Amino acid sequence: MNNHTPLTRDFIFTQYSDYLLNHGDRPKNVYLFAKENNFEEKDFYHFFSGFEHVEKEILNHFFQKSVALVTGQEERVSTAKEQLLNLYFVFFENLSMNRSIVLKILGDNKLQSLKILETLRGSFIDFTNSLDFENWEMAEKASEKIRNLNTKSRQAAMWLHLISVLEFWKMDQSPDFEKTDIFIEKTIDTGLEFLDNEPLRKAIDLGKFLWKEKFKIR
Template structure:
C-alpha cells in the first residue's frame, strides 16, 4: 500500500488529536502511530521529536491561529492594547471551547504536566505582548506601584500570569456556553492586577455584579 505523502505539521496535529480523543491515551509509540495512519515514521520526526512536543504544539497552534484571525479583523492595527487583549482572549478561548475535550486531556490533571505543556504557548504569548503599549494598558495602570515600576519583561510575565488564571478558570467553568469565562476575561482586564497582587491566583474574587467565587492554585 502506498504511504500517505500528504502529511504535514497540521495534519499530524489533527491525527494525534483524533487518536487520543478516540483512545483516551497516547499512542504506544511513534512507529505504531505512523503505521496506523499510513505514513513513514521518519515523517513524524521532520516536525516533532515525540508526543510531549506535539501536545505542546497543539495548544500553541490554537493560539497562533487565534492571533492570525484577530490580525485579519478590520482596524486591528488601530486598536489600543486593551482592545487587542480582549479580542485575542475571546477568540482564543472560543477556540479552546471548540476543542475542550482535547485541551483538557492534553493539559492533564497535574500542575506539573500543565506547566510543561504550556511552554510553547508561553513563548508565543510573550512574543505577542511585545506589540502592546504598556504605558496605555489599563490592566497594568491599576496595578500596584511595585508592578508598574517593573521593567517591560516583568510586565509581560504579569500578563502571562493573568492569561494562566483564565485557563484555570475556564477549566473549572460549568456555566452555559462558558459565559462566566467571558465575564472573567472582561472583568479582570478592566480591574487590573489587583487579584494577582494578593497571593497570586489564590485571592477570592468579588467583582461587583459578577457574584461568584473561585480559587486558583498554582
C-alpha cells in the first residue's frame, strides 16, 4: 500500500484474512502487521481496537452486505418469512464464498465463537426487529404461548436459530452446502412451532432430517 492511498476497513479485512490463513495465527502485534502492509500503526486504530475487533467486524461485514442486498430486493419480497429466508440464503452464500476465513475466525471453541459473534448478533437482532412479526404466517400456526413471546425472548430464540444454522453449515460436507439450504428452509418453514416443548411431534419431517444428518456430516 503506497503512502498516497488512504487506508480502508476493506484493505485491513483483506490483509488480515490473508495473514491469518497463510500463517495460521494472528500477527504478533499491530505494529508488525501495519509495517508489513506499509501503513502507520496509529491509522489502524482509526478503524479497530485490535485483532479480535477485526474478526468480529469481518463476520458482521458479510452480514451487512447480505442485508443490503436483501433490502434492495424488498419490492419483490412480500412477507416477513420470505425476507428472512432471502437473508439466510444470501448470508450463507457469502459465508460459503469466504468459508476458510470464517471457519478460522470461529475456531473450535464455542465460547470463543460466541464472543466473536457479538457484533453480528446486534446486527441480526436489528434486522429481525425490522420485520413485521404480527403478520408472520410462521406465527399463525404456533401455540398461544409461542405467539405471545415478548420481544426479548423472541430475539433470543431467533438468534439461537441462526447459531444452529451456523453450526450445521460448519459441519456440512455436501456439494455447494446444499444440505444447509435444506436445513434453513425446513427450520424457517416450521417456524416458531420448533420453539415449543414438543418440536419432534410438531416437526416430524424436520426431526427425521436432523437425525439422519447427525450421522452423515460429522
